[in-house]
Amino acid sequence: MHNILGDRKTIFWLMAPGLLLFSLMIFVPIAVSFYYSLTNWAGVGDYGMVGFRNYADIFASDPVFWKSLLNSVLLGLGFVLVQHPFAILVAMLVQxxxxxxxxxxxxxxxxxxxxxxxxxxxxxxxxDTQFGLLNRLLDQVGLTSWQQDWLGQPHWAIACIVFVCMWQGFGYAFLLYYAGVKGVPKDLYEAAMLDGASGAQLNRRIVLPLLAPVLRVNVVLAIVSAFKQMETVYLMTSGGPANSTQFLSTYLYSKAFRESLYGYGNAISVLLVVICLAVTLVLNRALKREVGEYG
Structure with a gap:
């Protein structure tokens, strides 16, 4: 076995099927998408090459793209600054x-x-404005002035979507942090308690530092998830009202399949891939930290 693992040719041929499958599933679709992003194809029929005109239009004359990017960033900040601290706190309490x-x-x-x-x-x-539980509760407690058309007003609609996305993803964030908390060796707790550390000090000086690797993974996953957000937004508002709740994924879908601007939609999808890769690399470098082994 040692001789086999030391042979580079053998290692290559063992990895070749997986690499080929990975390339067919990941790299080939990205390459095809990039090709179509250089065209004016409507999804059917003939098309012509337009070079980087789609990208130029996106950057120079498409405010909705920048709005969708801003919404994705806002959701990512909601994940990192609101959802994750609360998930860490709950994970510490649940144990x-x-x-x-x-x-x-x-x-x-x-x-x-x-x-x-x-x-x-x-x-x-x-x-819901007329029959929704939220407005009914506000009416029951005498706060009728607080009743809103929650999904019909731009600022309230984006707030509702961010809240629902954080609520839906809270379980995954909690699970990762909970696993990290449970992975802290008991002897570290015992040693700290013998030194007179309180419960808050245990969490602040032992648990939180050892959660650094989990935090790094969770933050990267959360930010990438925010940029790829699609189903919740599409089902709640479809990007409305007036494109105020468009996210990158919903906007490229709208361009490609609703407006039949397939080339333009592919240009947005390529930018989405680039943004996700760039965010992942930047966050990995920013959050990179040497963490010693337990004990």
Missing amino acids: YGGRWEKLLRVCIFIPAIISTFVTTKLWTSIF
Whole structure:
């Protein structure tokens, strides 16, 4: 076995099937998408090459693209600055749940495993102007002046979408942080407690530093997920009202399949891939940190 693993040709041929499959599933579609982004194809019929005109139009004369990019950044900040700190706090508290710990884990993770269609329709019904639960509750407690057309006003619509996306993804963020918290060796807790450390000091000086690798992975996944957000936005508002809730994925879908600007939509998709790769590389470098082994 040692001789086989030391032979580079053998290693290459063992990896070749996987690399070929990976290339066919990832690199080839990206290359095809880039090719069509250089055309004026409508999705059917003939087309001509327009070079980088689609990209020039996106950067120079497409405010909706920049709005969709801003919305994606806003959602990413919501994940990192609101969802993740709360997920870390809940993960730290759940480990002290005793006999209720397993039940709490299940309850917290339930929204993440329910169909996106179901949860989105649930929240759309809650935010409904006439029959929604939220406006009814505000009416019952005498706060009728707070009632809103939640999904019909641009600023409230984007706020609702960000909230629902954070709610749907909270279970995954919690699960990763919870696994990190449970992975901290017990002897570190015992040694700190013998030194007189309180519960808050244990979490701040032991648990949080050792969560650095988990934090790095979770932040990268959250930001990339924000840029790829599609289903929830499409089902709740379809990018409206007045394109105020467009995200990169919904906007490229709208351009390619609603307006039949297939080449233009592919240009947006190529930019989306580039943005996701750039964000991943930047975050990996920014969050890179040497963490010693436990113990």
